Amino acid sequence: MDAFAQLLDRLVLASARNAKLALMRDYFSVTRDPDRGLALAALTGDLSFSSVKPAMLRTLITERMDPVLFAYSYDYVGDLAETVSLAWQQREGSRPNDRDISLADAVERLSSASRSDGPRVLEDLLDRMEAPARFAIIKLVTGGLRVGVSTGLAKQALAEMGGVHVHEIEELWHGLTPPYGELFAWLEGTGEKPVSAARAMFRPVMLSTATDLAELANVDPSEYSAEWKWDGIRVQAVSESGTRRLYSRTGDDISGTFPDVLEAMDFDAALDGELLVGTPPDHTGSFSDLQQRLNRKSVSDKQLKAFPAFVRCYDLLQEADEDLRPLPFVERRxxxxxxxxxxGSPRFDLSPLVPFGNWEELEGLRTAPPHPVIEGVMLKRHDSRYLPGRPRGPWFKWKRDPHTVDAVLMYAQRGHGKRSSFYSDYTFGVWTGDAGQPELVPVGKAYFGFTDEELKQIDKFVRDNTIDRYGPVRAVRAEPGHGLVIEVAFEGLARSTRHKSGVAMRFPRVSRLRWDKPPHEADRLETLQAMLD
Amino acid sequence: MGDFFVDPVRPVDRALITHGHADHARSGHAHVMATDDTLAIMALRYGEDFAGATQTAVLGERMEIGGVGVTFHPAGHVLGSAQIAVEQAGTRIVVSGDYKRQADPTCLPFEPIACDIFITEATFGLPVFRHPPAEEEVARLLKSVRQFPERAHLVGAYALGKAQRMIRLLRDAGYEEPIYIHGALAKLCDFYQQKGIDLGPLEPATVDRANKEGFAGAIVVGPPSAFADRWARRFPDPVSAFASGWMRIRQRAKQRGVELPLIVSDHSDWDELTATIHETGAGEVWVTHGREEALVRWCEIEGIKARPLHLVGYEDEGD
Structure with a gap:
């Protein structure tokens, strides 16, 4: 349990992707079965217990601790799970004699506990553990480790551990169950590659590389088809012998969130497409409409009605027993x-091809698309097979130019790892209020898009113009006559009730530093509001 | 009583100093009494003329100041640290200064002194603070060094006490490589070495090793403030570690941008505080320097008379 607890503690504080990967790789390599498989399940959110509820925690701790001292402690720490794990007073005689209780033991005890003996089982486990392991156990039973590891990152760590391509893991994933003994045996070279027994399995997605007019000048337009690039989320809809699944492009199963799509999957095939909301062909909703449906465990009737989901199809990967991926694109099309x-389903329509003669003509279509939910064009070579990953050449994405806005730097936060002594995360704002006495309102955060040299310059500006400090954050001078203007590029704008400004940017990044521009010439909030759809 | 002050924050005529940390030991007093190590540390930090006159307190030896008995006893906090027992008319008061009960290879261990009134520090006076054995924390640091051989590990540690303790613990764990130190640590590390505390090979973390790979896999020890500074830029993709009792709280580590928190403290944790109060047998406890209210509450539950002493001028963030 100790090793798992240490892993969680390090993951939550490691911000670099490579550091997280190294930590997971190491853990999976040195930890034995079934512990490592259960840890994997915990990280990917595939482990849950119904016998323990978070509300029990407070009861358990105040049974054995003065409520006033608990209140002081909770007040100081601020997080219930952490307070309980730290302040837990082991019962006399239950000194952690089996301190090395394994993750598997803990999982076994918790999952076999009934609702009525759940609290006692948890109490007994907490008595046998040290603080870090207690914290891990509490996080496990209350759900949500929140250590900043996605399923995709965990799969990447597995792939690196076994020296295999992550596509191989993605393809197998849905046929595997915790504690993943077969998978680890294969990755360590002591077992055969597991044969996917799962129906409606995920097929690794084919991705495109970005391009522009300069690159396309050397490409023959007659070898390519063009189609619109829709601004939704890329999905794969697979239905096989009655098993239906909707996958994200990284192979996460998102079927539960889209019962309306699943219900319409009355076929035996695997489709690649864009998930959107609306009622095709007349209405296609915006990305912010789609966001109303994303990342939900359950979906209400109201949402189903207001934002019906559908798939705009790009490709056919499998039909009945036939794997179409080796066929050329034009055949598959x-x-x-x-x-x-x-x-003939209203939940599945076709993404139309865009006829064009030469790149300049397509450039014209790309910059003035017929629908606001189009974010560019896709180019697919006629002879391209459907390959996993991002091969360069067969598919290009040619995106619409980003929006830009001139904003003023307001706060800067210190980065991590290579950037740990640099102020590298920037909160910027635009002007609002009376023109005679304007105020800045924050509209977003950006932490890339600048060169190392520019980073040094901004860092110096931040240090020289600090007016306040909050932990790792500094507030900088941002006045009409003094401050730093940043040209921010972003992909889209949505209404937001969480932000004071009422707008939220998608994918903001620094596009240029405008040392030349006085802050009072930066944009106003009205400019952004006009861009809302 | 006796016309002297313990660890005064403003210049006074007669000061008794428990240990050399800057918030306890200030310069400019007319007369200073402290252990020889503490006097030497003050001279290193403030120059030889840090006080008008000095007098060495020998541990365990009773002295008289204005009709009051004064005895210094080891506190286990840092090299030279002492508690001060004050006696008059059959009543003994012990001023703990800062203290810990965990073993520390760089200073003498704390001795519990029976007394009537115990004035205790309470830096970590909340039941959430329980420091793990320092050896386990050092083992975690060394594990991380093995896991990330291409990165430098920057260990933030207070210049007096914590830094030398961390270095000594690394040596005890079998780490024999040179340890790189920030310039602010040099004099104090030399002093510890002179006092027979072997810190092994130390090298300055100078910018000359600017080919950054020079620091790959190295352990660098410096004051915590330096790591947020431009100073830290000479190291390749550093892992920032911080050796402090505060690192028990995850949010504290997050706020400071610490990637590897090391829970090593030179102060008592909750269990040490409560155990020590019992050991002194004191009928009355005054709590100062930290989270007074929780420890006062605990004393009340235990039937011990207690009150908070809200002193100004000490760093709440000590450690």
Missing amino acids: KRLEAFIGAL
């Missing part, structure tokens, strides 16, 4: 058109 035509 014909099959896709026939398939969608025959299906």
Whole structure:
């Protein structure tokens, strides 16, 4: 349990992707089965217990600790799980004699406990552990480790540990169950590659590389088809012998969030497409409409009605028993058109091809797309097979130019790792209020888009212009006559009730530093509001 | 009583100093009494003329100041640290200064002194503070050094006491490589070495090793403030570690941008504070220097008379 607790503690404080990967790799390599598999399940959110509820924690601790001392402690620490794990007073005689109780033991005890003996089982476990392990156990039973590890990152760590490509893990993933003994045996070279027994498995997605007019000048337009790039989320809809699954592009199963799509998957095939909301072909909702449906465990009837989801299809990967991926794109496209035509479902429509003669003509179409939910064009070579990953050449994305806005730097936060002594995360704002007495309102945060040299310059500006400090954050001078203007590029703008400004940027980054521009010439909030759809 | 002050924050005529940390030991007093190590540390920090006159207190030896008996006893906090027992008319008061009960290879261990009134510090006076054995924390540091051989590990540690303790603990754990130190640590490390505390090979963490790979896999010890500073830029993709009792609280580590918190403290944790109060047998406890209210509450539950002493001028963030 100790090793798992240490892993969690390090993951939560490691901000660099590489550091997280190294920590997981090491843990998976030195930890034995089934502990490592259970840890993997915990990290990917596939481990849950119903016998213990968070509310019990407070009761358990105040049974054995003065409520006033507990209140002082909670007040100081601020987090219930952490307070309980730290202040827990082991019962006399239950000194952690089996301090090395394994993760598997703990999981076994918790999952076999009934609702009525759950609290006692938890209490007994906490008595046998030290503070870090107690914290890990409490996080496990209350759900949500929140250590900044996605399922995709965990899979990447597995791939690196075994020296295999992450696509191989993604493909197998949904046929595997905790504690993943077979998977680890294969990765360590002591077992055969598991055969996926799962139906409706995920197929690793084919991705495109970004391009521009300069690069395309050397590419023959007659070898490519173009289609619109829709601004939703890329999904794979797989239905096989009655098993239906909707996957994100990294292979996460998101079926539960989209019952309306799942219900319509009355076919035997694997489709690649863009998940959007609306009622095709007349209405396609914006990305902020789609956000109303994302990342939800359950979905209400109201949301289903207001924001019905559908898939705008790009490709057909499998039809009945036939794997279409080795076929050239044009062949697959014909099959896709026939398939969608025959299906006749309002939840599945076809992403239309965009006819064009040369790149300049396509450039014109790209910059003035017929629909606001289009974020550019996709180029697919006629002969391209469907390959996993991001091969360079067969598929290009040619995105619409980003929006930009001139904003004023307001706060800067110190970075981590290579940037740990640099102020590298910037909060910027635009002007609002009366023109005679304008005020800045924060509209976003950006932490990349600048060169190392620019980073040094901004860092110096921050240090020389600090007016206040809050831990690792500094407030900097930002006045109409003095401050730093940053040209911020972003992909889109959505209404937000969480931000004071009422707007939230998608994918903001620093595009240019405007040392030349006085802050009072930066943009006003009204400019951003006008961009809301 | 006796016309003297213990650890005064403003210049006075006669000061008794428990230990050399800057918030306890200030310069400019007319007369200073302290252990020889503490006097030497003050001279290192403030120059030889840090006080008008000095008098060495020998541990365990009773002295008289204005009709009051005064005895210094080891406090286990840092090299030279002492508690001060004051006796008059059959009543003994012990001023703990800062103290800890965990073993520390760089100073004498704390001795519990029976007394009537115990004035205790309470820096970590909350039941959430329980320091793990320092050896375990050092083992975690060494594990991380093995895990990330391409990165430098920057260990933030207070210049007096904590830094030398961390270095000595690393040596005890078998770490024999040179340890790089920030310039602010040099004089004090030399002093510890002179006092027979072997810190092994130390090298300055100078910018000359600017080919950054020079620090890959190295352990660098410096004052915590230096790591947020431009000074830290000479190190390759550093892992920032901080050796402090505060690192028990995850949010504290997050706020400071610490990637590897090391829970090593030169102060008593909750269990040490409560155990020590019992050991002194004191009928009355005055609590100062930290989270007074929780320890006062605990004394009340235990039936010990207690009150908070809200002193100004000490750093709440000590450690």
